[in-house]
Amino acid sequence: MTTIQKIKEIEDEMAKTQKNKATSYHLGQLKAKIAKLRRELISGPSGGGGGGAGIGFDVARTGIASVGFVGFPSVGKSTLMSKLTGTHSEASEIDFTTLTTVPGTVKVHGAPIQILDLPGIIEGANDGRGRGRQVIAVARTCHLIFIVLDVLKPLGDKKVIESELEGFGIRLNRRPPNITVRKKEKGGIAITNTVPLTNIDHDEIKAILSEYKLSNCDVAIREPGANADDLVDVIEGNRVYIPALYVLNKIDAISIEELDLLYKIPNSVPVSSKEWMNVDELIQKMWETLNLVRVYTKPRGLAPDYSQPVVLRRGKCTVEDFCSSIHKEIAKQMKYAIVWGASAKHARGQKVGLDHVLEDEDVVHISKK
Numbered sequence: 513m514t515t516i517q518k519i520k521e522i523e524d525e526m527a528k529t530q531k532n533k534a535t536s537y538h539l540g541q542l543k544a545k546i547a548k549l550r551r552e553l554i555s556g557p558s559g560g561g562g563g564g565a566g567i568g569f570d571v572a573r574t575g576i577a578s579v580g581f582v583g584f585p586s587v588g589k590s591t592l593m594s595k596l597t598g599t600h601s602e603a604s605e606i607d608f609t610t611l612t613t614v615p616g617t618v619k620v621h622g623a624p625i626q627i628l629d630l631p632g633i634i635e636g637a638n639d640g641r642g643r644g645r646q647v648i649a650v651a652r653t654c655h656l657i658f659i660v661l662d663v664l665k666p667l668g669d670k671k672v673i674e675s676e677l678e679g680f681g682i683r684l685n686r687r688p689p690n691i692t693v694r695k696k697e698k699g700g701i702a703i704t705n706t707v708p709l710t711n712i713d714h715d716e717i718k719a720i721l722s723e724y725k726l727s728n729c730d731v732a733i734r735e736p737g738a739n740a741d742d743l744v745d746v747i748e749g750n751r752v753y754i755p756a757l758y759v760l761n762k763i764d765a766i767s768i769e770e771l772d773l774l775y776k777i778p779n780s781v782p783v784s785s786k787e788w789m790n791v792d793e794l795i796q797k798m799w800e801t802l803n804l805v806r807v808y809t810k811p812r813g814l815a816p817d818y819s820q821p822v823v824l825r826r827g828k829c830t831v832e833d834f835c836s837s838i839h840k841e842i843a844k845q846m847k848y849a850i851v852w853g854a855s856a857k858h859a860r861g862q863k864v865g866l867d868h869v870l871e872d873e874d875v876v877h878i879s880k881k
């Protein structure tokens with residue numbers, strides 16, 4: 513039996529099993545078994561080793577962040593990418609027009625952002641159908657995923673794409689669950705929770721731990737509504753948490769009334785790539801979701817240079833990161849920095865060191881030794 517068939521068999525068994533007190537141990541075991549099989553798929557020969565992308569599909573990363581386009585064939589990914597970036601990516605009414613990753617760049621508020629147009633995927637993509645696994649492996653390495661949907665059939669497609677990405681260890685618009693599993697030498701299993709356990713019980717937790725041969729460990733659950741999948745995610749550990757925007761394309765083909773309904777999909781932006789409708793809102797949402805930090809340099813005795821921000825990513829935006837992104841020697845030469853803006857304590861500027869965390873639109877002067 514292939515891995516896919518094994519997964520299918522367990523999924524069928526789970527679908528037949530009613531969830532209740534008597535079955536929760538068994539269901540926990542099955543969940544963990546599926547996760548272990550899926551791991552084989554992710555790290556398998558054409559899966560590209562979890563983080564990396566399939567051969568021929570990854571491209572050199574440029575810019576401060578990359579955005580990957582994922583969607584069914586012919587939803588308009590290449591049309592959108594070409595118009596956004598000015599880089600030509602072949603578009604046509606024929607499915608699977610795009611055969612590999614096509615990179616382009618769009619500059620937003622002075623920040624170069626890499627856009628990756630990808631081949632279309634279909635149901636079963638992460639099981640190796642078509643080039644799906646290579647496509648999803650590239651998506652795994654992006655800072656933001658655009659799930660591009662055709663407005664004429666958005667909901668069904670949305671579900672399929674989400675489950676393909678989920679199956680490959682990608683978690684969309686979520687943060688890692690607040691659960692810790694600490695292994696120890698002896699003492700058996702101790703479960704503590706700071707929130708009520710509404711979607712998982714002790715039997716299920718024990719079944720999952722046993723499936724992973726974790727017989728001595730402390731489990732602490734602090735995530736409201738945590739379930740078996742969350743626990744499995746924490747134990748597996750190779751999950752990636754990526755924001756996603758749902759791009760509802762081809763709105764030129766529907767009525768205003770139909771459009772009103774579509775706005776109810778969270779994190780969605782309706783656009784027409786072909787007619788360039790509402791693409792500005794998409795760019796703005798992209799910018800907000802990427803959550804980048806622009807820092808302006810102020811040379812001694814001169815006004816800040818607002819034309820060329822140094823762009824950093826949230827979580828990697830200390831004064832030291834700022835220095836390194838200009839030149840690797842600068843941090844060593846720095847005596848102190850003066851910061852103006854949201855991260856500074858006072859309006860007249862604050863003297864700070866290398867570990868100071870900067871905010872969007874701060875102004876920084878580096879004083880050298």
Ligand SMILES: Nc1nc2c(ncn2[C@@H]2O[C@H](COP(=O)(O)OP(=O)(O)OP(=O)(O)O)[C@@H](O)[C@H]2O)c(=O)[nH]1
Nearest residue numbers: 586587588589590591603604608609610632785786
């Ligand atoms: N009406 C309408 N048609 C569009 C729009 N965007 C793209 N199309 C058309 O949809 C078809 C598919 O566009 P592509 O850009 O090739 O789609 P794709 O998602 O890149 O397709 P694959 O690379 O094959 O996966 C083309 O005929 C486009 O002209 C749009 O906003 N409105």
Ligand SMILES: [K+]
Nearest residue numbers: 586604606609
């Ligand atoms: K196409």
Ligand SMILES: [Mg+2]
Nearest residue numbers: 589590609610
């Ligand atoms: Mg295309």
